[in-house]
Amino acid sequence: MTLTAVLVLAAGTYAFRLAGPLLRDRLELSDRIKLLMSTSATVLLFALVATATLTKGQGFAGLALPIGVLVGGVAAWRKAPFVVVVVLAAVTTAALRFVGLS
Amino acid sequence: MRSIWRTWDPELLRDVSAVAAGAAVSGASFGAISTGAGLAWWLPVVMSLLVFAGGSQFMAVGVITAGGSPAAAVLAGLLLNVRHLPFGLAVGDVLGKGLLQRLVGSHLLIDESTAFALAQSDPRKAKAAYWSCGIVVFISWNVAVVAGALIGQNIGDPNAFGLDAAFPAALLALLLPVLKDKTTRHAALLGAAIALAATPFLPAGVPVLFALGGLLITARQKVQA
Numbered sequence: 001m002t003l004t005a006v007l008v009l010a011a012g013t014y015a016f017r018l019a020g021p022l023l024r025d026r027l028e029l030s031d032r033i034k035l036l037m038s039t040s041a042t043v044l045l046f047a048l049v050a051t052a053t054l055t056k057g058q059g060f061a062g063l064a065l066p067i068g069v070l071v072g073g074v075a076a077w078r079k080a081p082f083v084v085v086v087v088l089a090a091v092t093t094a095a096l097r098f099v100g101l102s
Numbered sequence: 103m104r105s106i107w108r109t110w111d112p113e114l115l116r117d118v119s120a121v122a123a124g125a126a127v128s129g130a131s132f133g134a135i136s137t138g139a140g141l142a143w144w145l146p147v148v149m150s151l152l153v154f155a156g157g158s159q160f161m162a163v164g165v166i167t168a169g170g171s172p173a174a175a176v177l178a179g180l181l182l183n184v185r186h187l188p189f190g191l192a193v194g195d196v197l198g199k200g201l202l203q204r205l206v207g208s209h210l211l212i213d214e215s216t217a218f219a220l221a222q223s224d225p226r227k228a229k230a231a232y233w234s235c236g237i238v239v240f241i242s243w244n245v246a247v248v249a250g251a252l253i254g255q256n257i258g259d260p261n262a263f264g265l266d267a268a269f270p271a272a273l274l275a276l277l278l279p280v281l282k283d284k285t286t287r288h289a290a291l292l293g294a295a296i297a298l299a300a301t302p303f304l305p306a307g308v309p310v311l312f313a314l315g316g317l318l319i320t321a322r323q324k325v326q327a
Contacts, residue, residue, distance in 0.1 A: 001141055001163060003148070005172035009162060010152035012176070013183045018208040020190015021197055038220065040314055041192030042280050043293040044185050045217055045273055047313030050294035052270040055301045065267050072271030076278055082117040086124065089271030093264030 062102040068093030111230075118235045121214050122242040124268045128156055129243040131260045133250025135160070139167040143251040150247040154209060154240060158182040161306060182307035186211055188314070193219045196232045210236025217276035285320050292316035 053069040072089030136146035158179035165175040196219045197207030215236040222228035281287045293316025300309035
């Protein structure tokens with residue numbers, strides 16, 4: 001890793017970040033398009049949840065991780081406080097790994 | 103800006119702190135892994151301040167450690183970060199109107215701040231949620247990276263504490279209110295299925311972008327209506 005590589009990655013990432021808000025200013029967007037863009041962010045984030053839960057690299061993540069996320073998800077669905085959801089997910093996965101389940 | 107601080111409520115700060123705590127553990131591990139891979143201590147620190155996208159940072163350092171070139175590391179990192187463009191299109195309004203707010207706010211555009219903004223129905227609350235999440239995570243992430251880089255290899259594997267489950271669980275909890283909408287839920291489920299099916303065959307970051315194919319469901323339903 002060189003400083004140049006870091007700077008190129010930083011510049012490219014910032015360009016991706018800035019492009020959205022700036023394009024949104026320039027374009028006259030209908031309500032339907034705005035709704036579609038908001039849905040697309042939800043779709044991307046949910047896909048991120050799914051891949052971060054079920055995959056590691058290009059393979060299956062093992063059972064401890066998805067079970068932990070599932071426990072957190074059920075807690076969230078039953079209206080548990082956000083902090084409880086996050087801690088419950090982590091503790092469940094950690095406990096399963098501790099007893100030897102990958 | 104002042105209105106943002108006024109709308110910071112204790113509940114929001116508590117939720118943001120939970121995410122920031124996870125980011126801190128992850129940041130410490132990033133700092134430690136980077137110096138462990140032979141980087142000078144300041145390089146992961148500069149990277150975290152300027153790139154501020156954990157997944158791409160781990161990926162870039164991982165490519166280098168595996169013997170890849172800096173160009174390959176940058177490309178892999180950038181692929182993971184393309185998703186920030188649609189994120190900005192979706193929540194760009196919550197940054198604020200001024201140019202400075204746009205420029206600074208864009209740097210705070212991360213998965214977590216996007217999810218926090220989407221979880222709010224009222225625009226004022228969405229703005230407060232976006233900025234507080236962005237600022238608090240930025241501080242905790244970067245302080246932790248410095249600590250991790252200086253302490254080095256003795257931190258251990260954060261996944262032993264189930265940290266890798268905390269991130270998706272937090273995002274999922276934030277998305278649940280939006281997923282109550284049937285069309286959104288169907289699009290998200292189809293998108294996730296596409297991303298999972300694509301994961302074994304495509305480089306990291308790309309499968310998540312393919313999830314946008316799930317939006318086809320919304321198009322079909324609108325035509326029918």
